[in-house]
Amino acid sequence: MRSQLTGGLAALAVFAAVGGAVVAWLPSDAKQPSTAAPTPPGSPSPAPSGSRALTPSETPAPPRTSEPPEPDRSSPPPGPSTTPLPRSGPGTFVTAPGESGKVGKGTPLRYRVEVEKGIAISPKDVAEQVERTLADPRGWTADGHSAFRRVADGPTDFRVRLATPQTVDRICAEGGLDTGGKVNCSVNRDVMVNLRRWVLATEFYTKDVVGYRSLIINHEVGHFLGHGHVTCPGEGQPAPAMMQQIKGLLGCVPNVWPYDSDGRPITGPAVP
Template sequence: MRIRTTVTVLVLAVIAATAAILLTRPVAAPTPVSAPETSPAPLAAVRHPTEPHRPAPIPAHGSGTFTVDPSAGPLLGTAGRLRRFHIAVETTVADGLPDFTRIVDETLGDRRSWIGDNQHRFQRVPANAAADFTIYLATRDTAYRLCRAGGVNIRVSGVPYTSCRRTGAVVINYDRWRLAVPDYTAAGTPLATYRAYVINHEVGHELGHGHVPCPGSGRAAPVMQTQTLGLRGCVANPWPDKDGH
């Protein structure tokens, strides 16, 4: 019994000594954790990666059929001869009838356009009303056929490249509508500027205006200059001047 008691006392003494050492040993501080600079977004707000936006492809071949805007537009201009027109978009193109109609109306209704000299007025009329001419938006091959039927060849290096005017029709090439031309894009000129130019240029032919050259390097290109084929040193300009150039 005395031996067991001695062993027990020794064990208790060792435990007590160990506890005393642990209590007096310094304890390292916990490593701080950096808080995020901003609170994490709620799960519902986390957006998964998506494919980058890709513009709709530009078809070279179209259906050859057109949708004519069924609505009537506002009277554009305050004085001069009134010319009524239809808007027709090939069913194959992606932009759609409403956008093309809006841009044509805005362009021809701008006081910088042909109505500015008070000699011309325009009005879009529905499909069932008589019109003096039609403004078409057509894929390049369809544009070629429409223009060629009026005796106009729009090919450049074998590709239907430009737009045209033939009797009773202004034909806008969808390639140019979507891509503009190198001289415009190289200068950072907005696509909307080219679109205004090509509408005013081809409608200018409908009004009886012919082509004119660049008047000099650094000057504004006349709207009846063939800007699609090069600015020739002139600066892009989509609007007619007071003399119809």
């Protein structure tokens, strides 16, 4: 009898221990949906509720897998400095699709935007930048008679062409201009934009590359309209758009527009 009682008590103790384990396990598991897949071996455990979020320097590296990780959609697209800068290209171009409405007064000058093949920049993006520049009230339409309209086909008055330095040099040389692989030009009916200037700007516009692109357009389209070079009008004043700002500001402050917000021209003494 005593041995039976001892055996019964031992069985009861085992049952209680097992039962206690079940009771301890069930409450935490009940928080998970019954359809949840088990965590695969080697995967990081989910952070407990209410835990402090890790800072970027504390975030553990993801486990290595045989497949490439998904791209981080929250990251910004590559900046201008990541754009490849080929020295030369095929000399053939892709036309930006679509067209714009007329901006300015008078008969619009029809223009086309083209990007040399092999350049990793969207012709559509270039065309949008050109459109915004020529439509800005501080641009050439402020003269009261200039007007523009972008087209994709048909006759044009001029072309805006983004190209590699070597291609720019070749086309600018047809008009007797030496661009030296570094600068832009306006020759015949072509506004030639050097890829390096479009992507890298200059030392005075490192923090405003997009603004410098407007300066390129305003300066070279200004030449097409018949405007010549001018220089800085005085210390601390805005640099004229028709000034060769790539050579220095000469005391002026950066400015990309030919007119100010009140419609007054921003200019200076003429230079040869």
